[in-house]
Amino acid sequence: MIHRFVGKFSLGQVVATPGVMGSISEDDRVSALTRHHNGDWGELPEEDKVHNNKAISGGSRLLSAYTSQEGIRFWIITEWDRSVTTFLLPVEY
Secondary structure, X not given: OOOOOOOOOOOOEEEEOHHHHHHOOHHHHHHHHHHHHOOOOEOOOHHHHHHHHHHHHHOOOEEEEEEOXXXXXXXXXXXXXXXXXXXXXXXHO
């Protein structure tokens, strides 16, 4: 299935670690990526959300944190140069 996203910044190539592919459903991944791409940073402290909002135009890395429907926490990181967006589990960092 191909998904097309329109958001606040470039996602670059979207990749996922084996841990995410084996434990996070496609529905949860698509939902979280849509939120991330639109500036909904999920379950982050307020200061990290403020940092992300500045980083959209300032050229820093973007981080979001979400919890799947099964209760598994995962992250999405878009690199500073917007070349790659990665799904990963915290233990894979």
